[in-house]
Amino acid sequence: MIWRDAMPLGRLLAASEVVAREFYSRPAAGVARDLVGKLLVHGRAAGRIVETEAYLGAEDRAAHASRGLTNRTRALFGPPGHAYVYFIYGMYECLNLVAEPAGSPGCVLIRALEPLAGIGLMRQRRPAARRLQDLAAGPGRLTLAMGITREHYGADVTRGPLQVRRFLQDLPIEVQVSRRVGIRHCADWPLRFSAAGNPFVSRPWPENAVLTSEVC
DNA sequence: GGTAGGATGGGCT
């Protein structure tokens, strides 16, 4: 198993550009699908997003926003392109990116990364990971590996140390659609998106996953 | 290879 960086951070940054706010200002499912293949950077750590889930508004009972505007969900109702980080199961934090225009609370849960740079640092933060594929495979593992916490609640991901970037030379990638993980309500909605065949996803794609061809 | 159970605390009814 290779624990070295796949590419130096400087080269990753030179080969990519920040994703603009307009990208996020549309229905969350499309944002989630198109975030697969993008680059997530925090400080010296970076990785390719390989798995996401969309969460919608009032109609989606699995979404925090379905219970309306509260102190916790405030960021979901704000402008797109910001981080929504929440604390779960008394131990873990999950990173979402706010989608849709301000007032419409859709968001995208970032579920898994293919680590590319800062892997030594990620490994220090995730001593329980035994394989590179496990470093950031899962929403709680991902935030641990990347050093993302509730302090990033509301952070603007179009500028600053936490960023989402697109590769300048976009390559077509296949995205699979399946059911969201670990929820009770609306469990059959096809709102989980993952890079087909990628070994860094948090769990295997189900038999009934549907393929959709997209450009990252 | 697989899974059952426990850790642990904030948000909301």
Add this chain to the structure above:
DNA sequence: GCCCATCCTACCC
């Protein structure tokens, strides 16, 4: 008081 967008370990094939 209950639920929860999870993870790890122990244990069992």
